[in-house]
Amino acid sequence: MQSPATSYINIAAYKFITFSDTVEKRPQFLEFCQKHNLRGTVILSPEGINLFLAGKRADIDAFLGWLRADPRFADIEVKESESEHQPFNRMLVKLKAEIITMKYPLIKxxxxxxxxxxxxxxxxxxxxxxxxxxxxxxxxxxxxxxxxxxxxxxxxxxxxxxxxxxxxxxxxxxxxxxxxxxxxxxxxxxxxxxxxxxxxxxxxxxxxxxxxxxxxxxxxxxxxxxxxxDCFVFDYRTALNPQLQETATVQCFACRAVVTPREQLSPAYVAGKSCPHCATEPASSAAPATQSHA
Missing domain, CATH: 3.40.250.10 (Rhodanese-like domain)
Known part of the structure; x- marks a missing residue:
């Protein structure tokens, strides 16, 4: 049961399945998610679906009911965690060749x-x-x-x-x-x-x-x-501990490097501007690759 102090349910799910109508489905996914005030990212691909979403309990349940009404996703498994704030700032539905890029298309x-x-x-x-x-x-x-x-x-x-x-x-x-x-x-x-x-x-x-x-x-x-x-996650919570709670770890706004609580004590760390990873080097060399989402 959702605790009273928690405002949002965060879900992560994927499924590999032939998904040939992604172009037609994209506007439907976007419309439903926006109607229910959900934010996050849904990736649609010929090889399946990958999603990270956050919203109120009732809206998340509505989305899962809608998604599972499609027989292809009736058995999709979902991982949940809670947060006191919305960890995403917008709603995106993307079309991609793979739901996770490996460049080995023979893997099915x-x-x-x-x-x-x-x-x-x-x-x-x-x-x-x-x-x-x-x-x-x-x-x-x-x-x-x-x-x-x-x-x-x-x-x-x-x-x-x-x-x-x-x-x-x-x-x-x-x-x-x-x-x-x-x-x-x-x-x-x-x-x-x-x-x-x-x-x-x-x-x-x-x-x-x-x-x-x-x-x-x-x-x-x-x-x-x-x-x-902790475990790094691809939203504004940055990392979750083994109790699936948000930690004090953050990502630098300038270079996107992970900044630990100890590193946040450095004079080089200025929230929203710089961190020890980029204060003395170009941000482009310090930024981690964050294109993977699972």
Missing amino acids: PEEGRAPFVEPLTLKRWLDQGHDDNGKPVVMVDTRNAFEVDVGTFDNTIDYRISKFTEFPQVIADHKAELDGKTVVTFCTGGIRCEKAAIHMQNVGFDSVYQLDGGILKYFEDVGGAHYTG
Whole structure:
């Protein structure tokens, strides 16, 4: 139940499914969301849908009822969190070639998901140090480096990528290091790690799973066990802790770098103007790539 002090429900969802009428559907999505005072981003693509929205409880429920009336999205799973303010400043409905850009069009998750591990099972694996077959478990973060810096699983492999399109090459370069291990890919909400796991299967990994629902679902079901820090999110909340609460971490208005509470104590941090990441260097070199949304 929504707490009295909370004004907004934030939802994140995606589904890979053939979606051939995106052009026709775009104005319908925009009209419905605007009518119900929702803000955020909906991405429509021939390979499916990806969305981040926030609004009042009744309006979010109305949207989900409307969306699920389309048989293609009847079973779409949604992750929720709460906030005391609207974390988005506008409503966008975008048409894109992929709902998460990887530039590997032969990957069709709707034709069969990669094996997935549920959060409670993953916690048990991490507790015991191996999977149910006795194989060591390796966590692979598929997010951009600046997201990882806000928080990630303990002992995770972080390849310091700056955009998701780099993942196929970097995983190929390190394939031998992962032989004989059970690999669990993860990301914010599940979309990037689902594509990553399917790609890894396609190139010969024989024991790879995605974390079902990503970090946000793990926080919801498990909390912060085996995780250090917070989870970066692509809205004005910037980061959520394992209790799915907004933290004091912010993004610099000038360069979009993540600024921790400690960094906010620096004289170089001026809200809305500068931060330690850009005060002594051009903003263009400090800005993180923020085109991925899951």
